[in-house]
Structures are given as C-alpha cells and as structure tokens.
Amino acid sequence: MKKGLSRIKMGIRALVGVVGGYLGVISTILGTIFGILASILVVGLIAGICVYVKVIPMFTEAREVVFDNLVNMTEEDFVMNEDTLVFDDKGKKIGSVNAGRFTYTKISKISPYIYNGYIAVEDKRFKTHGGVDLLATMRASVALLKNRGEITQGGSTITQQVIKNNLLSQEQTFTRKVAEILLAPTVEQKFGKDKIMEFYCNSNYYGNRCYGVAAASKYYFDKKPADLEPAEAAMLIGLSNSPSAYNPVAHPKAAKQKRDEVLLKMYEGGAITKKEYNKAVKTKPSALQITEKTSNESYLVSYAVHCAAISLMEKENFEFKYTFKTKKEYEKYQSQYSSVYSTKCDDIRSGGYKLYTSLNQAKQKKLQKAIDSGLAYNTEKNSDNGKYALQGAAVCVDNNTNYVVAIVGGRGTKDAYNRAYLSARQSGSAIKPLIDYAPGFESGKFSPSTVVNDHPISNGPKNSGGGYRGSVHIREAVARSINTIAWQVLEVITPEYGLSFLDKMHFHNLSYVDNGNMALSLGGFTEGVRVVDMAKGYATLANNGEYSDRTCIRKISHVSDGVIYKDAEEKTQVYSKGAAWMMSDVLKGVFNEGYGTARALKLNGGQITAGKTGTTNSSKDVWFCGYSAYYTTVVWCGYDTPRAMPGTYGATLSGAIWKNYMNQIHAKLTPKDFEKPETVCLAKYDSKGRIIEGTEVNGNRKRSYGMDYFARDILEDTTEYVDNETDQSKQERALKKLEKFEKLTITSMADYYTFTETYNSLKNMIASIQDDDVRKDYSTRCKDKYDSLKDDSVKWKDVVKAYQEQQSEENQRLAEESSAKAEQAREEQTKKTRIALARTRLKRMTGHKYQPSNMSDLIQKALQAVEACKSYAEYDDLHSDYVSYRAKLMSLPTKEQYQAASQQNDPSDTEDTDTE
Numbered sequence: 001m002k003k004g005l006s007r008i009k010m011g012i013r014a015l016v017g018v019v020g021g022y023l024g025v026i027s028t029i030l031g032t033i034f035g036i037l038a039s040i041l042v043v044g045l046i047a048g049i050c051v052y053v054k055v056i057p058m059f060t061e062a063r064e065v066v067f068d069n070l071v072n073m074t075e076e077d078f079v080m081n082e083d084t085l086v087f088d089d090k091g092k093k094i095g096s097v098n099a100g101r102f103t104y105t106k107i108s109k110i111s112p113y114i115y116n117g118y119i120a121v122e123d124k125r126f127k128t129h130g131g132v133d134l135l136a137t138m139r140a141s142v143a144l145l146k147n148r149g150e151i152t153q154g155g156s157t158i159t160q161q162v163i164k165n166n167l168l169s170q171e172q173t174f175t176r177k178v179a180e181i182l183l184a185p186t187v188e189q190k191f192g193k194d195k196i197m198e199f200y201c202n203s204n205y206y207g208n209r210c211y212g213v214a215a216a217s218k219y220y221f222d223k224k225p226a227d228l229e230p231a232e233a234a235m236l237i238g239l240s241n242s243p244s245a246y247n248p249v250a251h252p253k254a255a256k257q258k259r260d261e262v263l264l265k266m267y268e269g270g271a272i273t274k275k276e277y278n279k280a281v282k283t284k285p286s287a288l289q290i291t292e293k294t295s296n297e298s299y300l301v302s303y304a305v306h307c308a309a310i311s312l313m314e315k316e317n318f319e320f321k322y323t324f325k326t327k328k329e330y331e332k333y334q335s336q337y338s339s340v341y342s343t344k345c346d347d348i349r350s351g352g353y354k355l356y357t358s359l360n361q362a363k364q365k366k367l368q369k370a371i372d373s374g375l376a377y378n379t380e381k382n383s384d385n386g387k388y389a390l391q392g393a394a395v396c397v398d399n400n401t402n403y404v405v406a407i408v409g410g411r412g413t414k415d416a417y418n419r420a421y422l423s424a425r426q427s428g429s430a431i432k433p434l435i436d437y438a439p440g441f442e443s444g445k446f447s448p449s450t451v452v453n454d455h456p457i458s459n460g461p462k463n464s465g466g467g468y469r470g471s472v473h474i475r476e477a478v479a480r481s482i483n484t485i486a487w488q489v490l491e492v493i494t495p496e497y498g499l500s501f502l503d504k505m506h507f508h509n510l511s512y513v514d515n516g517n518m519a520l521s522l523g524g525f526t527e528g529v530r531v532v533d534m535a536k537g538y539a540t541l542a543n544n545g546e547y548s549d550r551t552c553i554r555k556i557s558h559v560s561d562g563v564i565y566k567d568a569e570e571k572t573q574v575y576s577k578g579a580a581w582m583m584s585d586v587l588k589g590v591f592n593e594g595y596g597t598a599r600a601l602k603l604n605g606g607q608i609t610a611g612k613t614g615t616t617n618s619s620k621d622v623w624f625c626g627y628s629a630y631y632t633t634v635v636w637c638g639y640d641t642p643r644a645m646p647g648t649y650g651a652t653l654s655g656a657i658w659k660n661y662m663n664q665i666h667a668k669l670t671p672k673d674f675e676k677p678e679t680v681c682l683a684k685y686d687s688k689g690r691i692i693e694g695t696e697v698n699g700n701r702k703r704s705y706g707m708d709y710f711a712r713d714i715l716e717d718t719t720e721y722v723d724n725e726t727d728q729s730k731q732e733r734a735l736k737k738l739e740k741f742e743k744l745t746i747t748s749m750a751d752y753y754t755f756t757e758t759y760n761s762l763k764n765m766i767a768s769i770q771d772d773d774v775r776k777d778y779s780t781r782c783k784d785k786y787d788s789l790k791d792d793s794v795k796w797k798d799v800v801k802a803y804q805e806q807q808s809e810e811n812q813r814l815a816e817e818s819s820a821k822a823e824q825a826r827e828e829q830t831k832k833t834r835i836a837l838a839r840t841r842l843k844r845m846t847g848h849k850y851q852p853s854n855m856s857d858l859i860q861k862a863l864q865a866v867e868a869c870k871s872y873a874e875y876d877d878l879h880s881d882y883v884s885y886r887a888k889l890m891s892l893p894t895k896e897q898y899q900a901a902s903q904q905n906d907p908s909d910t911e912d913t914d915t916e
Contacts, residue, residue, distance in 0.1 A: 011321040013477045028673045079837025089405070089554075091362050095301040107198040110213055110225045111501040113233035113271065120269025121237055121262055125157040127193065131184030134208070157429040159184045162199045201225075205350050206236055208289070216240075220248065222290045230242045230272045231280040234262040238777050244342025257871040262550040287635030300364060302418045303532075305353045307551035309344035311565050313806040315751055317554045323503040324512040359673065364443045366664050367406045367633075368413075369393055373655035375411055375637065382640075388412070390645075390656065393419035395535035396665075399632055402539065402548030407532065415556030417640075424509040424528035425636060429481045430522040430623040430650065433583050434505075435498040437478060438545075440489045441579035443497070444715060448475040449708035450585050451691040452485050460487050461522055464615075473689055477706065479589040479596040482612060483522055490521035504574045505547045507533045513853045523614065531636050538625045539632040541587075544677060545580030547572045560862075562837045577677035578711025584610045585709060598624070598651050601659045606671045609662070613650030621642060630666060633658055676700065676851035679713040691715065731774055734765045738778055742785050742832040745761070759786050831872055838865040838878050845885040850898035859886055 025261060073332035088530040105791050106117065119126045125133050156164065159178040206216035210830070213236065217225040230234070238258035239246050248255035260281050267277040276663050297305075314320075317342055324330035348355075371392045378390040388411045396406040409418030417423075440446035454469045454477070456462075459530065460481040468484070490498050495516050502510060508695070522731040523529075549570045556565040575583070587610035590596040597613045601624070611626025619869040620642040625634045634655040649655075684695035691710045703709065741758050744751065762782055769775040841862040866878045893901065 008476075010817060023598050030504065032260050056457045061471060072735060072806065075746075082151055084348055084351050084355065084356045085306075085663045089358050089403075091356070092361070094304070094357070094359065094361065095298050097297065097305060097351070103212065104202050104725050105198075105212065107194050107201070110198070110201050111228040111233055113228055113230050113266075114201060114213060114225065114236065116198065116268045116269075116271035117233050117237045117262065118158065118197070118270045120266045122549055124160075124269060126158050126197075129155060129157060131186075131188040132181050133157050148421040156180065158200050159188055159196050159522045162196055163187060165203055177766060204240040205243055206239050207247045207346070208249065211350070220287050220292055222288050229280070230263065230276050231259065231283040231285070234266060234280065235259040235285060238262045239708050242343075243341060243346050245519065246531075248285055252285060252287075253288075258871055259285060286875065295512075297416055298413065299407055299418050300357070300359045300361075302416070302830060303343060303404075303408070303421055304552060305348050306418075306421055307357075307553045308348055308353070308355050308556055308565075309341055310551065311553045311556060311567075312344050313340055314349075315565050320506070322508065323510050325498055325515070329513040330512040338613075340711065350614075352559040354557045354559075354851065355553065356557075357552045358398070358401065358550075358554055359407070359552050360405045362394060363406040363519070363665060364408070367396060367408050367661050368655045370661040370664075371408050371635075372411055372648045372660055376661065387415050389639055390637070391419060391640055392654070393636065394424065394633060394657065394661070394860055395420050395532045396661070399539055399540040399542045399627065399630055400754040402543070402550040403554075404532070404535070404550075404552040405631075406751075419636070420531045420641075421596035422530075423640075424525075424530055425638060425642075426525060427529045427534065427613035428616040428623060428650070429483070429486070430612050430622060430625045430634075431529065431606065432478070432481070432486045432532060433541065433587060433612055433913060434534075435502060436486045436489045436493075436521050436873070437474065437586070438541065438575050438579055438583040438838070439498050439501050440474075440493055441582050441711070442575055442714065443493045445492055446474055447691075447708065447710055448473065448582055448835055449685040450474045451687070452477065452488055454482055454484050457484055457487060460484065460518075473708075475589060476498065476593075476595070478586045478612075479593045481597050486521045487518065491518060495520050498770070502537070503535050504572055505533070506549065507537070510536075524617065529624040531634055534623070534625055534636075535632055535634040538611075538627050538634060539575055540629040540689055541580050542629065542632050542674070543580075543674070544573030544577040545573055547574045562865070563833050576679075576711065576714060578679045581674060581677055581680055582709050583712060585703075587611055590711045597649075598655055601626070601651060603656045603659065603666055604663050605626070605666070607662075607666050607669070608671055608673045609675070615648075615650045617648065618644035619648045621649045622652075624650050624656050624657055624658040626662070627640050628662070628666060628669075630669055631662065633662055635661075677711075679711050680709050680867055681712055682707055683710055730765070730769050731778075733770065734762070734769060734778055737765060738781060740905075742781065744789070746789055753790060809915075815852060831869075834865065834868045835872065835874055835878070838862070838869050841865045842881050842885055843877065845882075845889050848889065848892060850895045851889065851892045855889060859889065862886075883908075 050801075085096050086094045088094050100114070123133065132182070159841050163180050163183050175211070191199075191422070202214075204213065205211055206213075206220075208219060210216040210219045213225045216236050216239070219225050220235070221228065223232070234254060235248060236263065238800065239248070239255065245251065246255045246258040263272070263277055263280050264816075266272045267274065274281070318337075320337075322335050324333065371394055375388070375390055375392050378388070380387050380389040381387060391410050392408070392410045393407075393410060395404060398405045406417070407420045409420045409422070410414070419702075429453075437446070441448075451473055452469050454463070454472045456468060464481065469480075472480075472485060474485065476482075476488075494652075495514070495518060496700055498520060499510065508530055509525070509527040511590055512527040514520060515522065517526070535549070538761055547571075550567060550590040552569050553565070555653075557562060558561045588608065590598045590611055590613070591602050593599065598611055601611075604610055607628055609626055609628045614621070614623030614625065616622075621636065621638040623634070623636050623647070625632075625681070626632070635658045637648075637654050637657070645653075681696040681698055681700055682703060682859075683697065684692045685690055696708075697707075697711075737758070737793060741762055744755055746755055763779075766778045766782060769778065779783055841858070842865075844881075845858050845862055852859045862876065866875070869875045869878055892898075
C-alpha cells in the first residue's frame with residue numbers, strides 16, 4: 001500500500017515536473033513575445049512622435065487652407081481659369097490664349113457614357129464613397145512612406161481632382177493632399193455627386209483648345225455631349241488624360257489605342273454592355289475638327305506660348321539636346337521632349353498665366369507688312385485651305401538685348417501656322433558662314449585670305465552657273481557663294497566639327513543622320529533649319545561669337561503663384577571674337593564687293609551691314625540673313641509643300657523684304673561698324689593667303705590690296721596652318737622656337753607649363769621639316785634640352801599637382817559661396833515679390849462701400865498671397881490685416897442694401913459705385 005502511494009506521489013511529482021517544464025517553456029515564449037511587442041510599441045511610439053512633429057504642422061496648415069476655402073466657396077469657383085495673357089515689351093497686352101470654345105453643360109445634357117466612363121476609369125467607387133476613397137488613399141499613403149514623403153502615385157477621387165483643379169494650387173505637396181481630403185466630404189455634402197461630376201466634365205481640357213465636354217464633342221464629332229456614342233465618349237475620356245499624347249488629329253494610332261483601353265475599363269466597370277463594347281472597338285476613330293469662327297492666335301502669341309513652355313522646361317531642369325550620335329538616342333530624346341513640351345503648352349493654354357515678352361508691336365507691324373507687300377505679286381492660293389500658296393517667314397533679334405523683338409510666321413493674320421519656329425526648311429548657302437567658314441576660321445586652318453582651288457569635285461557639288469574660277473580667296477568665295485570652296489572647307493574641318501557650333505547655338509531639328517554629312521556644307525540637312533535658329537545664329541556673329549539663350553520671354557506669372565519665372569540670360573562663346581569678327585568683315589563684302597550676291601541690298605544712309613543669301617536647288621527655298629550692329633533679321637520664302645520657283649533667288653525675293661524692313665527700323669540710327677577685337681590684326685599675305693610675319697598692323701587701318709585680317713590668338717594656338725609653308729620657312733620658324741626653348745629654365749609653375757607645351761609643339765614643327773640633316777640636328781638639340789630639364793620637371797610636377805588640388809578646392813569653395821549668395825538673392829527677391837503681391841491683394845480688399853461682386857475672388861487671392869509669406873517675419877502682420885480686412889469686407893452691406901439705404905438718405909442719388 002505504501003509502495004503504491006509512493007509510486008503515485010512519484011508519478012505526480014514527475015507530472016508536475018513535466019508540466020512545470022512546459023510552463024517554463026511557455027513562460028519563456030510569452031516573455032519573448034511580450035518583449036517583441038514592447039519593442040514594437042516603443043519603436044511605434046518613437047515613429048509616432050516623429051510623424052506628429054513632421055506631419056501635424058502640415059496638417060494644421062491644410063486645415064487653415066480648408067477653412068478659408070469653405071468660408072467663401074461657391075459654384076463660381078469651379079469655372080475655367082481666366083485667359084492666359086501675353087504682353088509686349090512695353091507691358092501692353094498683345095493678345096490672349098482662349099479657345100472661344102467653351103460652353104458650360106448641365107449633367108442632364110451629358111451622355112451617361114461620359115460620366116459613367118469616367119467613373120469606370122478614374123474613380124470606381126465614386127457613387128459610394130464620401131469624397132475620399134480610403135483604399136486608394138491608403139495605397140497612396142504607403143507609397144508616400146516608402147518614398148520618404150514624395151508623392152509618387154494618385155489616390156485622388158474625382159471629387160478631389162475637382163477640388164485640386166479649382167480650389168488649390170497644382171503643387172504635389174502633402175499639405176495640398178491633406179487639404180483635398182479634408183475638403184472632399186464637405187464639397188460632396190454641399191454640391192452632391194451629380195454637380196461634382198458636372199464640374200469635372202466641364203473643367204477638363206481635351207486638346208485643340210477644347211475646354212469642357214461640350215466644346216470637345218462639337219470639335220471632334222460635331223455632336224452635343226448628350227448624343228455621344230461609347231467609342232466617342234471613350235476617346236474623350238482618354239484624351240482628357242493627356243491631350244497632347246492622345247490627340248486624334250496629331251497621333252491617331254495612340255488615340256485609338258488609348259480609346260480601346262478606356263472601352264475595356266468601361267465594359268469591366270459596367271458602363272457599357274458586351275455588345276456595345278464589341279461594336280465600339282471596331283469603330284474607326286475620327287476627328288472632324290469642326291471649328292467656329294474665332295480669331296487665330298497671332299504669330300506673337302503663339303511664339304510666346306512656345307517660348308514660355310521652353311522656359312518652364314528649363315526651370316524644371318529639363319536636359320535639352322541638339323545633336324545625337326545614334327537613332328536610338330535621337331528617338332528617345334524626341335519622345336521625351338515632345339511629351340514634356342506638349343504638357344507645358346497645354347498647361348499654359350489652359351489659362352491663368354501672364355507672359356511678359358520682349359516683342360515690339362511696332363516692329364512686328366513693319367515686318368508683317370514687309371512680308372505681305374514683298375509677296376503681294378503672288379495671289380495664288382492653295383485649293384485645300386484657301387491660304388496663300390507662296391509663303392514667307394521672318395525673325396528680328398535686337399543685338400543689344402539678344403531678345404527676339406518681332407516674328408512673322410506667314411502672310412496676313414488669318415493663318416495660324418507660325419512657320420518661323422514650327423517649320424524646318426533647307427537653308428542653302430545661308431548656312432555656310434555658321435557651319436563652314438566661321439568654324440574654318442576658328443580651326444586656324446583658314447582665314448579670309450586663304451587661297452582654295454575652285455574646281456570640279458568628284459561626287460561633290462557644282463557651282464551656280466556651272467563655272468569654276470581656279471585659285472580663289474575665302475573672302476571672294478563667300479561673297480560669290482562658291483559651293484566647291486564651302487565643301488572643301490567643311491571637308492577639312494569635318495562635318496562633326498561644323499555641327500558642334502550649331503549644337504552650341506541650340507539649333508533644333510538636327511538629325512543623327514547628318515553626322516558625317518558633307519552636304520551640310522551647302523545646307524543639305526536631313527530635316528532643315530528653322531528661321532528663328534538662323535536668326536539667333538547670325539546674331540551670334542553680330543555679337544562677336546557670343547550666343548545668348550534669350551528668346552522673347554522676360555517673365556512669367558501665374559494667377560495663383562505670382563511670378564514663377566524670370567529670365568536669367570546665359571551666354572556661350574561659340575566662336576572666338578576674332579573668328580566671328582573676321583566672318584562679319586567677310587560678310588560685309590556680300591554687300592560691298594562688285595561681285596557680292598547682295599550688292600543691290602545696301603541699306604540707306606550708309607548703314608553698315610553683313611549678310612548672306614541662300615538659294616536651294618530649283619529655288620525651292622530662298623533666304624536672306626543679314627545684320628547690323630543693331631539688329632539681325634532673317635527672311636525665308638517658299639511654298640509649304642516645296643516646289644520650284646524658277647528665276648527666284650535669296651537676294652531678289654527674301655533680300656528685298658529684308659531691305660524694306662531693315663531700312664525702316666534703322667531710319668533714325670547712326671551708322672555703326674562692328675567693333676574689332678584687339679586680337680585681330682591686319683597683315684600682308686603671300687601667294688597662298690598666309691600671313692607674312694613682321695607685316696602685322698594694329699589699330700583700325702583699312703584693308704588694302706595684298707593685306708587681310710588675321711586673329712593672332714588663333715594662329716598662336718594652331719600649328720596646322722603652316723602645312724603648306726616652304727621647307728625653308730619651316731626651318732626658320734622651328735629654329736626661332738628652338739633657340740627660345742634652349743634658354744628656358746624652370747623657376748615657376750608658368751615655366752613648367754611652358755616647358756611641356758613648347759616641347760610638344762616644337763617636336764611637331766621639327767617633324768614637318770623635309771631636310772633630313774636639319775631635322776636631325778634640331779631634333780637632337782630639342783631632346784637634349786628636354787632631358788636636361790626632365791628631372792626638374794618631375795619635381796615641379798608634384799608642386800603643380802598640389803597647386804591644382806588647392807585651386808580645385810578653392811574654385812569649389814567659391815562656387816559654393818557663389819551658389820549660396822545666388823540662392824540667398826533668389827530667396828530675398830522671392831520674399832520681396834511675395835510680400836508685395838500680398839500687400840497689393842490686401843489693398844484690393846479695402847475701399848469698398850458695399851460687397852463687390854468679386855468679393856470671393858478678392859478674399860481667396862489675398863489669402864493665397866498671404867499664405868505664401870508664411871515663413872517670413874512679416875506674415876503675422878499680413879495675416880492680421882487679412883483677417884481684419886476680410887471681416888470688414890464681409891460686414892459691408894450688399895449692393896442692393898447699399899443702394900436702398902442711399903436712396904432713403906438721398907432719393908436723387910442713383911449713381912452706381914461698384915468698385916470691383
């Protein structure tokens with residue numbers, strides 16, 4: 001019995017031990033779990049504090065924005081932006097960008113295929129959510145956290161999009177996103193789903209100046225929005241997503257692909273039936289382009305919009321490229337450029353911008369009249385559009401400011417196509433100074449007096465008239481426009497070298513196919529060149545080789561953001577001063593020499609000019625590019641679809657227009673010559689056109705027979721130009737340099753650099769000597785001197801390296817300092833501008849006797865301007881004034897109340913004093 005009890009006790013103890021062991025394990029596991037949970041809680045708490053510190057201020061700011069919007073929100077807030085306005089150089093309005101194709105349409109008169117299609121594509125839960133789609137917002141929030149606060153994807157409902165487009169700025173910021181979310185429920189409660197969808201359909205932009213679904217339905221399909229079929233509705237829905245990319249007029253294939261994607265989503269979302277889907281995808285897309293009679297954008301306005309788009313791309317650091325090595329590189333860039341450029345243009349055309357330009361309306365009228373009168377003899381019109389068949393375009397640049405001051409894109413004012421910057425045409429000989437001769441001078445291998453043989457070239461060009469002149473100076477070849485000489489110059493310097501200069505001057509339309517293309521020497525481009533680029537190129541010559549990136553845009557402002565862009569001119573020394581001036585001097589001969597192609601185009605009053613004619617094969621394109629010290633003007637004439645113009649030349653048609661216009665704008669200007677750089681000297685030349693040493697003359701002495709201009713700095717930097725020297729002269733030059741080299745000692749870093757550079761240059765000169773004995777003697781002496789200083793040079797190399805490192809760091813420091821100062825200056829200017837704008841808008845809230853009809857707009861704009869100053873010390877005073885002025889404004893009687901009170905006091909007082 002005792003044994004049995006003992007066994008039972010032992011069993012119990014064993015069981016307790018086992019259970020205890022399990023409990024220990026469980027206790028350990030639980031302890032670990034609680035430890036992990038505690039850690040997570042601590043980390044979560046820390047993260048929560050960090051989020052609170054960072055997010056709460058933005059959340060608070062968003063709530064303030066929301067409150068100020070809700071106070072005055074009316075249906076009028078959801079109407080289109082005001083027109084984009086364009087101003088001239090004197091601040092006067094040139095014109096506006098407004099389609100004139102906008103009709104507000106009630107939701108009851110919009111096809112269900114449109115609004116149900118938008119729901120299927122843009123916001124599947126639109127009918128059930130309260131303004132915010134929590135699932136989509138959570139996805140966007142996760143992405144926000146993953147990307148450290150950067151907004152990378154949407155989540156916006158249609159309601160939020162309506163709010164963003166009509167009440168808030170377009171900035172992608174957390175504050176704006178929170179404001180959208182906070183506003184959405186109230187907007188839905190106030191207006192309802194049907195009204196919000198109505199706002200959405202009326203505020204979308206559909207390309208081709210179509211604002212709202214009514215304008216788009218009329219333009220593309222000649223229908224009312226209520227009558228749209230599924231295929232048509234799908235095209236408009238896809239189009240509003242990206243009006244440029246899916247434009248059925250410009251990109252029919254992309255438009256169809258997008259339409260079919262939308263149709264599939266409409267079917268999957270229940271907006272259309274299977275039968276409707278099958279029928280719609282088989283429908284061939286069409287774009288009727290039905291337009292009402294509205295005034296076309298003027299050439300000034302269209303060019304201003306183009307330049308503004310480029311400026312905004314530049315502001316956002318878009319990387320522009322002009323030359324390309326491969327087809328792949330070219331096509332990739334063109335796709336990227338087209339997408340960004342089109343988006344910017346669409347944004348500008350959608351309204352709200354003010355473009356301040358350098359364009360001068362007086363000069364514009366003169367240039368337009370010169371084009372119209374110059375082509376007036378030709379009254380032929382195209383059968384398809386009724387526009388004049390023979391066309392012209394011209395651009396004028398102010399050489400002092402580097403701005404474009406006038407631009408004409410065609411005859412009259414009824415043609416909206418601006419050929420001056422949209423069309424690329426073959427340039428003929430007009431390109432020679434920019435791609436052949438000035439680069440030739442720059443290379444040091446040619447100068448105005450260089451002699452080149454004019455002769456037939458196998459597989460090369462022929463001269464106009466078919467004759468050849470034998471040995472000809474470059475100066476004469478330019479004035480006579482001899483093709484074979486230009487060809488030979490580019491052949492020596494290479495097409496790639498010539499193209500590099502056009503690249504620096506931002507020539508558009510350069511193709512990868514043109515790499516190595518010798519036809520460039522005569523203007524044989526794959527795609528052609530633009531008139532505006534030629535004008536900027538010749539203006540570069542007029543400014544001693546310095547290119548300016550200025551177009552016509554001086555400043556851009558936006559209705560909600562104030563000044564968003566201000567021109568900051570960037571200059572590039574494309575050609576050296578000497579090469580550019582020599583080119584200008586040679587181009588003066590086109591007017592002044594008896595054989596010059598523009599000898600009949602001299603301006604009145606002895607005005608000094610330089611220029612070049614251009615005539616392509618069969619005279620399909622004729623050009624004149626000319627400039628004075630004051631202005632550069634380029635004129636092109638031809639047919640939109642190139643065709644022969646027998647007997648027409650650059651000098652006879654384009655040149656006559658150029659002369660007419662330039663005489664007018666120079667009428668009161670004193671003749672002025674191009675300023676000769678100090679690096680250019682006048683010297684005698686030998687039978688090969690090479691400088692004869694010791695004959696150089698400085699100063700402004702006139703060129704006489706047997707003398708011509710040379711750029712000393714170019715000659716000093718070049719050794720190749722002596723290739724044709726006699727062996728005796730080579731020996732003499734080499735000996736002079738050798739004797740100087742033998743006297744050299746290295747006592748400074750300047751000596752070290754001189755030693756290395758002189759030795760390499762001297763070796764090349766000695767190697768070109770034909771006399772074996774002389775070459776051997778000079779080579780030995782040169783090498784002996786080099787060896788004697790080699791050890792010293794090695795020691796100095798360390799000194800130079802240390803110096804270069806110090807200079808590099810110093811330059812970096814200076815660059816950082818300069819950047820910091822520039823940033824400070826920009827911030828200071830931004831601050832001044834924002835504060836001034838805020839005070840102006842606050843002032844507009846005062847001085848009213850009764851509530852003006854635009855009171856809501858005054859309050860909203862004042863708030864926007866004040867809130868932009870939030871980070872400044874002046875903010876408290878500005879905000880205090882805003883609160884005070886808003887209260888006073890809202891406390892005023894209505895107009896009717898005021899008039900009623902006025903009549904009670906003075907029944908005869910019926911004057912309308914609305915001060916809006």
